[in-house]
Amino acid sequence: MTTAKEAPSVIPDFGDDDTDRKICFIASKGTLDMVYPSLVMANAALGEGIETHIFFTFWGMDIITKKHMEDLQFTWLGNTAMHPPGKKMHMPQGLAGLPFMTGMATKMMKKQIADLDVPEVPEFVQMIADAGGHLWACKMSVDMMGLTKDDMIDEVEDIISATDFIELSDGAQVIFT
Amino acid sequence: MAVTTIAGSEVQVDDEGFMTEYDEWNEEIAAALAANIGIELGDSHWQVIKFLREDYKEQGETPMLRRVSNVGGVSTKELFQLFPKKPAKKMSYIAGVPKPQGCV
Secondary structure, eight states: OOOOOBOOOOOOOOOGGGOOOEEEEEEOOOSHHHHHHHHHHHHHHHHTTOEEEEEEOGGGGGGTBTTTTTOOOOOOTTOTTOOOTTOSSOOOHHHHTSTTHHHHHHHHHHHHHHHTTOOOHHHHHHHHHHTTOEEEEEHHHHHHHTOOGGGBOTTEEEEEOHHHHHHHTTTSEEEEO | OEEEEETTEEEEEOTTSOBOOGGGOOHHHHHHHHHHTTOOOOHHHHHHHHHHHHHHHHHSSOOOHHHHHHTTOOOHHHHHHHSOSOHHHHHHHHHTOOOOOSOO
């Protein structure tokens, strides 16, 4: 006679109480391909219940600046790894410098991102803020670019100095992108 | 893979305790799973859980948070309130569907 083997009920360990983990991303680039790494990882970290901050600096300021966030561009100029999806050939560097090529490359990349059901930058930043992510603007960049807090989306908590960021990231894993 | 009893029903679960058979799920089980992780199910929870189950059945994969928000109609903010800290994992655990596999 056999009886079904019954295991004790296992409850997943969602680790709620032991997340003192903290991650800070430094987003320093404003090209379309370079803004996604920090946004994707910050979003994933938030989904794991981790305290997450993004410090936007230099060209990364475009990600949170109302005037620019919808209009980030991609070029393969200077990126020798660029090849059409699935192809062995590399795109000639000189071609990237021709008129309208940046617009075309940007359009193509945006389509590929949309096909994966990944949001465009403004929606993505909003999602991260809604999920409890902390967004900070870099004081030096703000001064250099002549920006004020009104130029940025409301979700940016504050304009902070490098020293403020170092204090804020105490005990955190810091990732520069 | 093991068999366990939840809310009086025998169900198959994986090593972490997630159900592996879509059709073994019922609402009593969902309530018991939710209680396991300290969640009492209200109307908004049910809306999310029902969306997850329907969408999984149609699409063959568990929706990510963005889809639950855009298509399922429950905002990101609310999802983090309903299923604190790890909404994607918690809601799929309760809904008896696999953990979502995507990045965003």
